[in-house]
Each structure stands twice: as structure tokens, then as C-alpha cells.
Amino acid sequence: MIVVTGATGFIGRSVMRQLNGRGIAARPYIGRINDAAALRDQLADVETVIHLAGAETRGRKQLLHQVDVLGTEQVVKSAQFRNVQRIILLSRLNANPNALFTVLRVKGRAEQLVSQSNLDYTIIRSATVFGHDDRFTNMIAALAKWTWPFAWIPGHGTNPMQPLWVEDLARILADTVTRTDLDKRTIEVAGEERLRYEDILQQVLTASGMQRLAIRPRPQIVRTIHSLLFNWWYYPPVTRFELSLYSAIPDVTQVDSVRSTFGFHPQRLGQNLAHLRRRRLRWYLFALPPSRYEARRRHKA
Numbered sequence: 001m002i003v004v005t006g007a008t009g010f011i012g013r014s015v016m017r018q019l020n021g022r023g024i025a026a027r028p029y030i031g032r033i034n035d036a037a038a039l040r041d042q043l044a045d046v047e048t049v050i051h052l053a054g055a056e057t058r059g060r061k062q063l064l065h066q067v068d069v070l071g072t073e074q075v076v077k078s079a080q081f082r083n084v085q086r087i088i089l090l091s092r093l094n095a096n097p098n099a100l101f102t103v104l105r106v107k108g109r110a111e112q113l114v115s116q117s118n119l120d121y122t123i124i125r126s127a128t129v130f131g132h133d134d135r136f137t138n139m140i141a142a143l144a145k146w147t148w149p150f151a152w153i154p155g156h157g158t159n160p161m162q163p164l165w166v167e168d169l170a171r172i173l174a175d176t177v178t179r180t181d182l183d184k185r186t187i188e189v190a191g192e193e194r195l196r197y198e199d200i201l202q203q204v205l206t207a208s209g210m211q212r213l214a215i216r217p218r219p220q221i222v223r224t225i226h227s228l229l230f231n232w233w234y235y236p237p238v239t240r241f242e243l244s245l246y247s248a249i250p251d252v253t254q255v256d257s258v259r260s261t262f263g264f265h266p267q268r269l270g271q272n273l274a275h276l277r278r279r280r281l282r283w284y285l286f287a288l289p290p291s292r293y294e295a296r297r298r299h300k301a
């Protein structure tokens, strides 16, 4: 039996579909990640935990520490208590406990907690992920809808990225479950195309049928506008970390990272942008992540 934390999230939903599709017995973890009693209860008779829960999309420092660091600590402790054999942790490229950027720092600390435990583990460090319900391509497109006739580029637009399709990442995580040769390893995965942010923007604009003039405001202006507009949002469409990621943190690794470890070619960005033709795209900016809608529905029911 496998338990998946963060199963209701953007990546978690694809992972659950992959596992169920392969006939692998998996259930979502239900409850808050810092709840020791719920974790101990739900990890009884579990062999593997796929740990995806994280607060990256909310962007707040304190919450990131609470969920990504203290939450992971609690997952590790509860897994040890229940003799879980293995934990598969989803992390990010450039994760480092001493990183300047909070998201990368908390990911680095979560990696340490997992790798220094006595559990078998595999850490998958992924590049930024795109897909139907992402908060990456959808937000770039939704923002461009509002800023007609311009599309804003944070930084110079030359920062390199290798976006990975969410279904490919889900396949990697599902493969990892059955791959004992990946024990005690940290593996980096990313798409095979190395794209500059401005190329990604162009692909997003084309896919959503928009024509915009790309402009590069000074970083201080972008940061100020971002703070004024988005800092107080519960689910900001773009977090401060994402601003830095798009402008200054190379989100790259070996271009054949997926093929060399998992034996398949991940899909290209342009192959999976059909979701950007959705109606009312501009309102996506204000949309809660689907997991939150589900939570509300469950709550009402």
C-alpha cells in the first residue's frame, strides 16, 4: 500500500491517476501534514509514502517552513514509527538547505530530513512543471489577458528553463515506486527542451491566440507592482519565488535526464498547451486551485 500526501494538488492528482491506472494500491493522505495522530493512523500497514504536500504555491515564508520543513519532519517521524519502508520525496532543481530563496531552502531542508532518516528514500528533484491546471503557463497567459497590449517579462527574459509535463513527472514517480535501484538516490528530472523565459512566453501567447508586445520593466518596478497587487492574496497568481525563478534562477539540468534514468522522452512544451484555449482564461488569475474547490465541496457535503 502506498500513501500519497498532497494527492489533491496539481501534481498529486496526476500521480494518483497513474498509480490507479497501473493497478498499484494507493490512497491519498487526508488531513493536515503536521497532524501527528492522523499521520500515524493513516501510515499503518503502508510500505511507501510519496510525499508531495507543499506550500510553494502559497509562497509565504512561515507557511513554507510549517508545511515543507516541519510537515516533512512529521511525515518522516510517523513513517519511522509505523515502520514504513520507503519515502519518495518530490523536490525542486537547485534545492539547497543554504539557498537564498525560501522555496529552495525549505526543499533542501526537507531533502536533508529524508536522506538523514533511517528510511529507504528516493528524492526526485524536478524542474518547473506544466499541464492542464498548472499555475505556470495558465498564469502567464491569464496575466497577458489583463495587460493588453503588453506581456511583461520579469528580468531579461533569457533565464533558461526545462519545463516538464505533469503526466511525465507522474509517470516518473510511479516508476520510482517499483525501482529499487533508485534507493538512496537523488535524481534530477526536467524536460528535454532548454527554453528561455521569453520563448516560453511566446509559446504560451501563440497557444492562447494572443498577440502581445513583450516588455521588460525594471526589476524594482516589477517587484513593487507585484507586492502591491499580489502579496496579500491567499493564492497569489505569481509568488515572489516565481518572479525570481522566471528571471534569475536557471531551472535546468541534463537535457537527457529523464531518458537516461527512466528510459523515455518527455513531451515538449508546445505539445501540451491546448488547455490555454480554454474559455474565460483571464479569470483563471482569481481561481482557487482545484484541490481547494474539492475541499470546499467536501466541506459543504
Ligand SMILES: NC(=O)c1ccc[n+]([C@@H]2O[C@H](COP(=O)([O-])OP(=O)(O)OC[C@H]3O[C@@H](n4cnc5c(N)ncnc54)[C@H](OP(=O)(O)O)[C@@H]3O)[C@@H](O)[C@H]2O)c1
Pocket (backbone or CB within 6 Å): 005, 006, 007, 008, 009, 010, 011, 012, 031, 032, 033, 034, 052, 053, 054, 055, 056, 057, 067, 071, 090, 091, 092, 093, 126, 127, 128, 129, 130, 289, 291, 292, 295
Ligand atoms: N509545480 C511545480 O512546478 C513543482 C516543481 C517541482 C516540485 N514541486 C513540488 O511538488 C509538490 C506538489 O506541487 P503542486 O504543484 O502539485 O502544488 P499544489 O497544487 O499547490 O498542491 C499542494 C498539495 O499539498 C497539499 N498541502 C498543502 N499544505 C498542506 C498541509 N498543511 N497539510 C496537508 N496537505 C497540504 C495541498 O492540499 P490542500 O490544497 O488541501 O492544502 C495539495 O494537495 C510541492 O511540494 C512542490 O513544491 C512542484
